[in-house]
Amino acid sequence: MSTSFTMIGGEGPNSYREHSKYQGALLEAAKQMINETISTKLDINFTSNLVNIADFGCSSGPNTFAAVQMIIDAVEHKYRQDIEFQVFFNDSPNNDFNTLFKTLPPARKYLATGVPGSFFGRVLPRSSFHVGICSYSLHFVSKIPKEIKDRDSPVWNKDIQCTGYSKEVAKLYFDQYKIDLGSFLSARAQELVPGGLMLLLGSCLPNGVKMSETVPGMMVDIIGSSLNEIAKQNTLS
Amino acid sequence: MSTSFTMIGGEGPNSYREHSKYQGALLEAAKQMINETISTKLDINFTSNLVNIADFGCSSGPNTFAAVQMIIDAVEHKYRQDIEFQVFFNDSPNNDFNTLFKTLPPARKYLATGVPGSFFGRVLPRSSFHVGICSYSLHFVSKIPKEIKDRDSPVWNKDIQCTGYSKEVAKLYFDQYKIDLGSFLSARAQELVPGGLMLLLGSCLPNGVKMSETVPGMMVDIIGSSLNEIAKQNTLS
Secondary structure, X not given: OOOOOOOOOOOOOOOHHHOOHHHHHHHHHOHHHHXXXXXXXXXXXXXXXXXXXXXXXXXXXXXXXXXXXXXXXXXXXXXXXXXXXXXEEEEOOOOOHXXXXXXXXXXXXXXXXXXXXXXXXXXXXXXXXXXXXXXXXXXXXXXXXXXXXXXXXXXXXXXXXXXXXXXXXXXXXXXXXXXXXXXXXXXXXHHEEEEEEEEEEOOOOOOOOOHHHOHHXXXXXXXXXXXXXXXXXXXXX | OOOOOOOOOOOOOOOHXXXXXXXXXXXXXXXXXXXXXXXXXXXXXXXXXXXXXXXXXXXXXXXXXXXXXXXXXXXXXXXXXXXXXXXXXXEOOOOOHHXXXXXXXXXXXXXXXXXXXXXXXXXXXXXXXXEEEEEOOOOOOOOOOHHHHOOOOOOOOOXXXXXXXXXHHHHHHHHHHHHHHHHHHHHHHHXXXXXXXXXXXXXXXXXXXXXXXXXXXXXXXXXXXXXXXXXXXOOOO
């Protein structure tokens, strides 16, 4: 289980904290849908007044706090009773939890907790969280298939960009992703309280549409080609 | 609420991790007593198979893992059933949780969680932990009484050591300590599951014995006097 896929921590100019406005805007765009889902689908059987929220792949930016607050507001709006909230912020042990903890909203009305561990495995007790969110994290794979990294392999992915890769490379990534998604869902199924909700947010493509046919894909390809061209001139190596 | 009283993080030569062998040895010395207390006093009413352990003032050294493992072994020995353990490692948000998370025992049989927050207030949900430990942490006060730090105050603590301080200085510390201990116990009383245990470990002095009459106290006084002497000669300032 690899734990090397983490965002850049801290609060510096290259940090994820400073480069996650796009993800934040998409979260804001999903707000209405999250509210409706919690309003119509969440079914908490209160034995105590505790509601546990979990953010899987939280990183250390401000979006994680916005997502959690959105969920808390929706749950409070639905149940209108005295609720104690505990929030589990999960990410790889390499994530910058120190920054996450130091930047927690001072006026928050929840107990905060950091959970180090890969979300491709169990990180919380059985039947322990009521609402989970995984926002722009589940597009990662737990590891790069080894053939893709091997220069002597026929499926070595020599391109520096990934949108125009070969069918064989795509298949290897897809196979890995199927395994990872299965692991993720299986772990969450055990951790989720019956009647709870797991929200998955991310950018998708309709079936049959290739990344290279989209505007972001074309942009990445153009930048990639330019860099390849410069590399051939030995300006870059 | 001050959060500045944390141990030196990381794994470097000055880190708490490298300078906590004394605390580790004292924990080992308390092992028998911890085992007996759990064996005779702990009374868990199992509604699920989850047992929550909490370490208040965990810092980032290896002792915290040793303490937790000691408790888990004793609980397993007592109940001899399939138990899922979740451990809450609590310390100030300034604590080095990144190092704590990266040095978690790889073969641990518990789900690990970091809880940032001063243990002089609530950090966990109501009725949420079964066994808590606070080992060599509760001798800290939440803040230094302001008169003690004020050079213009009659109770300014001008001595660089603390064992020989005046009655007035001692009283101010004692008053602060009473407030802090009350806050600590009140918070834990709410968080502890009925039938659970809160273990408090630390070095104490019998009533009437002054720190300056003990061997460590005498040593600190001698070092302090020597430093004062050097400072008077303007070698140190």
